[in-house]
Amino acid sequence: MSKELIHLDSISKSFDGQMILDELDLTIHENEFVTLLGPSGCGKTTTLRILGGFATPDTGKVIFDGKDITNVPPNKRPLNTVFQKYALFTHMTIAENIAFGLKIKKKSKQYINDKIHYALKLVNLDGYENRMPDSLSGGQQQRIAIARAIVNEPRLLLLDEPLGALDLKLRQEMQYELIRMKNELGITFVYVTHDQEEALTMSDTIVVMNQGYIQQIGSPEAIYNEPENAFVADFIGDSNIIPAIMVEDKLVDILGTRFACVDTGFGRNKPVDVVIRPEDVELVTPADGMMQGVVTHLIFKGVHYEMEVLAGGFEWLVHSTAMWPVGQAVGIRVDPFNIQIMNKPESEDEEAVAIDI
Amino acid sequence: MKTAAKKIxxxxxILFLYAPIGTLMVLSFNASKTRAKWGGFTLKWYIDLFHNxxxxxxxxxxxxxxxxxxxxATIIGTIASVAMNGMKRRTKSIMMGITNIPMLNAEIVTGISLMLLYISFGMKFGIGTILLSHITFNIPYVxxxxxxxxxxxNPSTYEAALDLGASHTTAFFKIVLPDLFPGILSGFLMAFTMSLDDFIITHFTKGVGVDTLSTKIYTEVKKGIKPEMYALSTLIFVTVLILLILVNRSPDKKKS
Known part of the structure; x- marks a missing residue:
């Protein structure tokens, strides 16, 4: 792992007596694409605002490259922000918008012109220098907002749900654009979103947050395949979260049926939660199944069929390219390595809350 | 039929609203000194006016x-607006109420109370007191x-300016002020118009020998109406009309 760039040291913040962040610790490395992911109100935007200098933590420190910048105002920080609603200066042309930061730093005219040209090229909006922001589409305005931030050569770029206002197609395009820009510029990105797909697509590291706590930090693969608790499992993609009992190492009792698994170290006869992704549930004829059930719902989703199977008193969510009609008796099989075992939440804070997204 | 009725x-x-002013305007070009008959077109009263x-x-x-x-009033009012915008909802609506009251207050009450205030502070009546009074009643309009x-x-544009390295002052003058400018300009023009045609408050707060147009006309009229006064009133009306048109148009211009 490369050099440490930013360290948040037990940051707490509350507004009007309501705790938003509780002793949050987070380390971000140089040249990393970090995504803060969570439902609204989880504290991700507050974390970003503390990084940007727009909010001061009640306790804790922000360490940037070894220096304490907790009380440094936003205009003195070596980082830039791309705001949620672009926040372009509507009375200025595109070129003036991009030049804003450079003019304040009193750069030469030649330098500024070169930078404007370079930045517009980078965001694929060559020749837009003299347009006004209002005459651009949402996606173009967002690119300008990015250009305006990166011309200042920040060491860290903060992005606050920058694609939230764009339509699906444009959003996907911009995701690739952002990855490309990040690789070209070699800047560290901290990206805030509530969109799990966006997080999985772009990030090197995902920080899943809920109610002011970090739930899990890890690579997209680790977050998706090995969620540490029910909240993460539920928030990232669809999943079946089933209460179960860990009989012994590599053997779990799910709804009265014993399944082989690969996890160890949970102890004997311990209550746990298991996560099984819908695409990992295999439907077979009843005789071949480890459990038997009946298909209760069937929806065609394009890439696959989404089915619900009632088995062992639990509605299993199943994704499959093969179709099983409603009312059909089926068998369920799950490969041992597709069963993810999680400890039951120990405190209320860790507990998965109802997600309204 | 229906549209014809509407037009009539x-x-x-419009006729009832503007007929009196129209009469005044016509008379201001009347060569005859009596109001009763038309003695031909003249600009004499305008010329006389500008020699008085x-x-x-x-x-x-x-x-x-x-x-x-x-x-x-524009400077004070703008600063007040910025501050009021930062207040909590409740405090803000209380402040808005307080600033609105002087606009609804009867002018004669405002005029007399300002006069009493100046007397109690032992201030000398003159241009200074008129100016203070006008600033006072103009602030709410701004x-x-x-x-x-x-x-x-959008407050994030202000934050964006800070983020790009601007100080609070730079961000205010380069980002906030230009954005508010159409409102500030129409506030200024509105205040200008209000001050231009104020009579009552000026009447109570001016000193002896100091006159504005409206108080001047009032004194002149007491001596008997001279046709120059028609000319003067016409000019005031036209000026105010032009200013009002400007006030109404200025926010739209920015939008297009």
Whole structure:
């Protein structure tokens, strides 16, 4: 792992007596694409605002490259922000918008012109220098907002749900654009979103947050395949979260049926939660199944069929390219390595809350 | 048929509204000194008007007071709007109420209370007291036209300016102020107009020998109406009309 760039040291913040962040610790490395992911109100935007200098933590420190910048105002920080609603200066042309930061730093005219040209090229909006922001589409305005931030050569770029206002197609395009820009510029990105797909697509590291706590930090693969608790499992993609009992190492009792698994170290006869992704549930004829059930719902989703199977008193969510009609008796099989075992939440804070997204 | 009726109705409304002013305007070009008969077209009264030193001094006073009171009120009102925008919802609506009251208050009450205030402070009546009074009654109009603009302002543009390295002062002058400008301009023009045609408050707060156009006309009329006064009133009406058109158009211009 490369050099440490930013360290948040037990940051707490509350507004009007309501705790938003509780002793949050987070380390971000140089040249990393970090995504803060969570439902609204989880504290991700507050974390970003503390990084940007727009909010001061009640306790804790922000360490940037070894220096304490907790009380440094936003205009003195070596980082830039791309705001949620672009926040372009509507009375200025595109070129003036991009030049804003450079003019304040009193750069030469030649330098500024070169930078404007370079930045517009980078965001694929060559020749837009003299347009006004209002005459651009949402996606173009967002690119300008990015250009305006990166011309200042920040060491860290903060992005606050920058694609939230764009339509699906444009959003996907911009995701690739952002990855490309990040690789070209070699800047560290901290990206805030509530969109799990966006997080999985772009990030090197995902920080899943809920109610002011970090739930899990890890690579997209680790977050998706090995969620540490029910909240993460539920928030990232669809999943079946089933209460179960860990009989012994590599053997779990799910709804009265014993399944082989690969996890160890949970102890004997311990209550746990298991996560099984819908695409990992295999439907077979009843005789071949480890459990038997009946298909209760069937929806065609394009890439696959989404089915619900009632088995062992639990509605299993199943994704499959093969179709099983409603009312059909089926068998369920799950490969041992597709069963993810999680400890039951120990405190209320860790507990998965109802997600309204 | 229906549209014809509508048009006639509108025509009557306009006729009744503007007939008196129209009469005045026509008479200001009447060569005959009596109001009863038309003695041919003349610009004599306008020429006389501009040779009357007392009236010219009153005009100069009016314009100076209008300009400086509008300017001061615009600055104070804009700063007040920025501050009020940062307040909590409840405090803000209380403040808005307080600033709105002077606009609804009867002018004669405002005029007399300002006069009493100046007397109790032992102030000398003159241009200074008129100016102070005009600034006072102009501030609410500025706030009223800046506040809606302020509400539309996206606070993250201010944060974006800070983020790009601007100090609070730079961010305010380069980002916030240009965005509020249409509101500020229409506030200024509104204040200018209000000051220009104020009579009652000026009447109570001016000193002896100092006159604005409206108080001048009032004194002149007491001596008997001279046709120059028609000319003067016409000019005031036209000026106010033009200013009002400007006030109404200025926010739209920015949008297009």
């Amino acid at each position: 109705y509108i025509a009557f409304i 030193e007392e009236i010219l001094r009153a005009l100069l006073n009016t314009l100076l007071i209008a300009f400086f009171s509008a300017l001061a 706030i009223l036209s800046v506040m809606p603009r302020m509400k539309q302002f």
